[in-house]
Amino acid sequence: MTPQTTQIPVSLIILDETIYPRKGIDPRRVGMFAENIRDGIAFDPIEVEPCPDRPGFYRLLDGAHRWNAYKSTGMEEVIVIIKDLDGSDPLLYAAAKAIGPKQLTEEEAKDTARRAYAQNTQLSSADIGKAVGRARRTVDGYIADLRAATQMNTDIKIFRMHSLGIPQDRMAARLGLARTSFQHHLPKMAVLPNSANADLSRGFTVAQVAEKHGWPEPMVWSLVLEGKTDHDRFKALGWGFRTWDQWEFNDCDNRFGDDWPGRIPAQLIAHILRYFSQPGDLVLDPMAGGGVTPDTCLAMGRRCWAFDMEDRPDTRPEIEPFTWEISSDQGLSWPVSAKGKPDLVLFDPPYFDKKAGEYDEKSISGLSRNDYLDFLAAFFTLLKQHVKKKTRLAFINADWRDFQNTPAMDEKHKGGILIDDYLEILNKTGWYHTHIIQAPLSSQRFTPVVVSAMQKKGILGVISRYVIVLGLNN
Ligand SMILES: C[S@@+](CC[C@H](N)C(=O)[O-])C[C@H]1O[C@@H](n2cnc3c(N)ncnc32)[C@H](O)[C@@H]1O
Incomplete structure (x- = not known):
């Protein structure tokens, strides 16, 4: 099915850095595109989505260089495809589009992967990898520290809820975890307090241990x-x-x-x-x-x-x-x-x-x-x-x-x-x-x-x- 195109004013389109996967705009590419436009060469329509926080405006998903070229030639209206991403991650969508004509640099791929994961920790390395043009294992490496931090966070939350006697199905639902990934966390509960306990036995105060391990103080009290x-x-x-x-x-x-x-x-x-x-x-x-x-x-x-x-x-x-x-x-x-x-x-x-x-x-x-x-x-x-x-x-x-x-x-x-x-x-x-x-x-x-x-x-x-x-x- 051919996507539906619409003509909208160039001035209503913005480049939202938070969903732009590249490190900047390449002026040579813009210059080349502008020349092509003047020569009457038609480009594929650029893709936009409605701006979530600026009603009436659209943010770019694909075509940042073409858009700049249109602006530099003084065009007032352009043909666009207005996308409804229906919950898909816009940064990853933009990245997948960007790598069509030109791969992301190492820095761009890593930065995009990290930003996408930080915004949505449910994303898998495989999905991120597909969008940024890198293997799953490479993405694992890009986001290893972020993943460890959120996992720790989730583990602490589970430990706290578990200590309070909240049933497992309610914990999983509350934390938005599927049954299998929830089960994955459970065995860690037995060893989770070990390092905090070790610090307590070395004479650190409850407040110090809480700060060092990122535990809420009442949880450390529950151990002590x-x-x-x-x-x-x-x-x-x-x-x-x-x-x-x-x-x-x-x-x-x-x-x-x-x-x-x-x-x-x-x-x-x-x-x-x-x-x-x-x-x-x-x-x-x-x-x-x-x-x-x-x-x-x-x-x-x-x-x-x-x-x-x-x-x-x-x-x-x-x-x-x-x-x-x-x-x-x-x-x-x-x-x-x-x-x-x-x-x-x-x-x-x-x-x-x-x-x-x-x-x-x-x-x-x-x-x-x-x-x-x-x-x-x-x-x-x-x-x-x-x-x-x-x-x-x-x-x-x-x-x-x-x-x-x-x-x-x-x-x-x-x-x-x-x-x-x-x-x-x-x-x-x-x-x-x-x-x-x-x-x-x-x-x-x-x-x-x-x-x-x-x-x-x-x-x-x-x-x-x-x-x-x-x-x-x-
Ligand atoms: C007096 S405060 C509780 C303070 C609490 N004991 C503490 O020390 O922090 C009353 C609480 O009732 C909650 N609340 C009021 N109406 C409610 C309702 N219909 N359902 C659930 N919570 C409600 C409010 O959000 C508020 O947090």
Whole structure:
């Protein structure tokens, strides 16, 4: 079939360096082509594709020298073939076209191979080789270091997910690996920690080992603390242990979890784990945000399945993307079909509309008060169907009062959501609390100016936050 040609203005065509396989334009070739054009010799149409980031423009896939020649002869319109690459790599397509008339130099072939692989690590050496005109083994050599780096990366991700007890099929799907290539990584898991362990036994600190091996710090902690009791883990991590039901922590421990809106301190999670779970237990965090729960589970030797609507596959592969949403036909659905049931559920949702502007627009923080409470009721009901009889739920939330501009005297009952509203929903859906632990938010987030204005107006702020621990048996 003859490809379809179109006439378009030369000025709408650009040369995009990121998909151009050669080191530059050869002026002699352009000059020769320009002469041919003036003599009336017709060339094959040049090939372009729509520019992904400049609507209305086209980028060159084949014919950079002809295009330059057209420009130099003052032609305003040229005949082109507009290609739809349908997911094929444009750099490799351009390279395959370029080698028709003239092979790529060694430098061009290597550079193109490396750029193509860096953009898409799923490409095989054979495919790259075909495009750049080199043998598969030559391409293997061009990209060996890049491949080792990404493989290491994938191995670390698998190790982390494996340590957290995520089933193999979910790991493979999350990492976009076919079953066979996933199986290829598995045998490496047994030896992967060897060099980090060797450095630890030589006396390097956890932070040093993490940096040297490119491991997240919580993973190194999971090695160092393996086999230790919870008590010893707390000591090694420098976390004081609270004996009473008031857990106040001024700062988050930056070694665990990312900087995230509504981040909670790892020490708070660690206390919940220590009091309400056993080593090896499976912990579920349905809205895991910055990942403080999986990180703390690594340090405390618990397994963890974490979900969040925000998908960060590169830095947080263990947080599987999932949006809890009540659909009109199916209601609220469970994210996984696995048989495993959690021993502890650690649920730290957005506190009604606090930080709504900082989460995705589909976040439950965008719901009306009634819809937010209905969501919680549906969630607790669903949870009940997917846990064990003995599972504990640790629900973290704060009183929500519209205190910002209202003196305490003028605040109304209507509109707020207080701890007893949550308790009512929980009890109605079959969850009964055994503990209400106070875990106040830090008051340091209020500036002195705000505090002084609040004091003048008689505004009573909210820093109360609770961990409500519940079970299914009354
Ligand atoms: C308070 S934050 C969790 C913070 C986390 N505990 C930490 O310390 O980093 C609440 C999280 O709920 C997530 N979220 C809100 N609505 C959601 C929904 N419908 N489905 C899934 N995740 C949701 C947000 O993306 C946010 O990360």
